[in-house]
Amino acid sequence: xxxxxxxxxxxxxxxxxxxxxxxxxxxxxxxxxxxxxxxxxxxxxxxxxxxxxxxxxxxxxxxxxxxxxxxxxxxxxxxxxxxxxxxxxxxxxxxxxxxxxxxxxxxxxxxxxxxxxxxxxxxxxxxxxxxxxxxxxxxxxxxxxxxxxxxxxxxxxxxxxxxxxxxxxxxxxxxxxxxxxxxxxxxxxxxxxxxxxxxx
Amino acid sequence: xxxxxxxxxxxxxxxxxxxxxxxxxxxxxxxxxxxxxxxxxxxxxxxxxxxxxxxxxxxxxxxxxxxxxxxxxxxxxxxxxxxxxxxxxxxxxxxxxxxxxxxxxxxxxxxxxxxxxxxxxxxxxxxxxxxxxxxxxxxxxxxxxxxxxxxxxxxxxxxxxxxxxxxxxxxxxxxxxxxxxxxxxxxxxxxxxxxxxxxx
Numbered sequence: 001x002x003x004x005x006x007x008x009x010x011x012x013x014x015x016x017x018x019x020x021x022x023x024x025x026x027x028x029x030x031x032x033x034x035x036x037x038x039x040x041x042x043x044x045x046x047x048x049x050x051x052x053x054x055x056x057x058x059x060x061x062x063x064x065x066x067x068x069x070x071x072x073x074x075x076x077x078x079x080x081x082x083x084x085x086x087x088x089x090x091x092x093x094x095x096x097x098x099x100x101x102x103x104x105x106x107x108x109x110x111x112x113x114x115x116x117x118x119x120x121x122x123x124x125x126x127x128x129x130x131x132x133x134x135x136x137x138x139x140x141x142x143x144x145x146x147x148x149x150x151x152x153x154x155x156x157x158x159x160x161x162x163x164x165x166x167x168x169x170x171x172x173x174x175x176x177x178x179x180x181x182x183x184x185x186x187x188x189x190x191x192x193x194x195x196x197x198x199x200x
Numbered sequence: 201x202x203x204x205x206x207x208x209x210x211x212x213x214x215x216x217x218x219x220x221x222x223x224x225x226x227x228x229x230x231x232x233x234x235x236x237x238x239x240x241x242x243x244x245x246x247x248x249x250x251x252x253x254x255x256x257x258x259x260x261x262x263x264x265x266x267x268x269x270x271x272x273x274x275x276x277x278x279x280x281x282x283x284x285x286x287x288x289x290x291x292x293x294x295x296x297x298x299x300x301x302x303x304x305x306x307x308x309x310x311x312x313x314x315x316x317x318x319x320x321x322x323x324x325x326x327x328x329x330x331x332x333x334x335x336x337x338x339x340x341x342x343x344x345x346x347x348x349x350x351x352x353x354x355x356x357x358x359x360x361x362x363x364x365x366x367x368x369x370x371x372x373x374x375x376x377x378x379x380x381x382x383x384x385x386x387x388x389x390x391x392x393x394x395x396x397x398x399x400x
Contacts, residue, residue, distance in 0.1 A: 015393065091352075093352070094352060109354065109371070109372065111311075111368070111394060112364070112367060112368075112393070112394025112395050112396075113367060113371050113388070113390065113394065113395035114394070131390035131391070131395065132371065132388055132390045132395045134371065135371060135388075152291075152293070152294060152353050152354050152355050153352050153353070153354055154309065154352050154353055154354050154356070154357040155352050156354070157354040157357065161393065161394070162394075164312070167312060167313060168311070168312075171309070171313050171332065171334065171335060172309065188313070188332055188335075190313065190331035190332045191331070193215065193312070193361065194311060194312025194313065194314070194361070194362075195312050195313035195331065195332045196312075
């Protein structure tokens with residue numbers, strides 16, 4: 001099965017702009033991509049990076065500068081998995097859990113209604129990544145009569161979009177993204193309530 | 201195995217104060233507790249509510265008004281599970297996943313470094329719920345030589361502390377807490393980025 005990992009080459013992770021400069025965001029995004037590709041590789045599967053521009057990475061690359069939804073829908077032939085590039089907590093077992101349910105559409109929700117990973121094996125399924133996509137993907141699957149399974153994974157649910165998410169990487173990450181944050185001086189800042197990060 | 205569900209009777213969920221009044225927070229906290237107790241009950245296991253004051257609920261209640269850490273540590277005899285009361289996405293399979301690893305300490309992390317559920321079967325293990333407790337619980341287990349397993353569950357990771365968490369309940373909940381929010385007029389507010397809630 002083909003596994004696509006979409007990746008925005010030029011201006012990734014704009015919502016981290018308060019804590020990382022633009023060059024840093026590019027570096028950190030590359031580190032997260034390396035973690036995701038590494039986790040997929042360790043399952044014995046291979047990924048293709050679906051990139052908005054050419055990039056040098058240890059995987060085959062397809063360049064498509066259309067919006068994410070269009071670029072993915074153009075490639076939903078046969079059984080295809082789509083795994084987001086900003087999941088630095090993804091482990092090989094978490095990736096493999098996407099392929100275990102016997103359903104035509106498998107969804108891994110992200111925090112805040114996103115769809116962090118999915119598998120489509122139904123010819124009429126199409127993605128729509130705008131807004132509460134996990135709800136929309138359930139609806140689309142229902143409309144076409146596709147069976148749906150949902151994967152229950154914290155490691156796939158944590159996508160890194162906002163500064164608070166960096167705490168999850170420091171707490172639970174074990175790869176390049178965590179190392180990148182540590183090298184950049186980020187540390188946990190524990191108080192009451194949820195743990196945050198600060199930069200030293 | 202005993203399963204403890206700690207519950208703050210008087211002033212629950214203060215961080216929801218911007219969107220819910222104090223009486224509403226009590227009602228919503230009770231709905232979440234009902235969901236957690238229901239999920240545990242459906243596994244065929246039984247829970248005891250560890251409450252800060254007497255309350256009327258469909259489960260045995262032990263009252264202990266000490267801080268959470270002290271009240272739990274006073275009860276870690278033999279094999280004990282502790283499941284937080286603010287996990288309205290918990291399903292029976294997610295609860296059951298706590299009992300699958302063959303480890304002396306099993307941890308289910310929450311968003312922001314919390315420990316939303318744990319199982320202790322090591323005589324020297326003790327909890328410390330202040331700060332980044334999942335990190336502290338790993339350290340404590342290491343110090344006493346206890347084997348540790350971590351459960352990877354989005355449904356156990358989502359505890360409801362802050363207004364943004366209510367979106368997860370509307371998106372993924374199927375029980376009393378979701379019904380409570382719907383009855384109170386909460387709807388999803390999807391835009392760019394993560395989905396929020398608004399009240400109509």
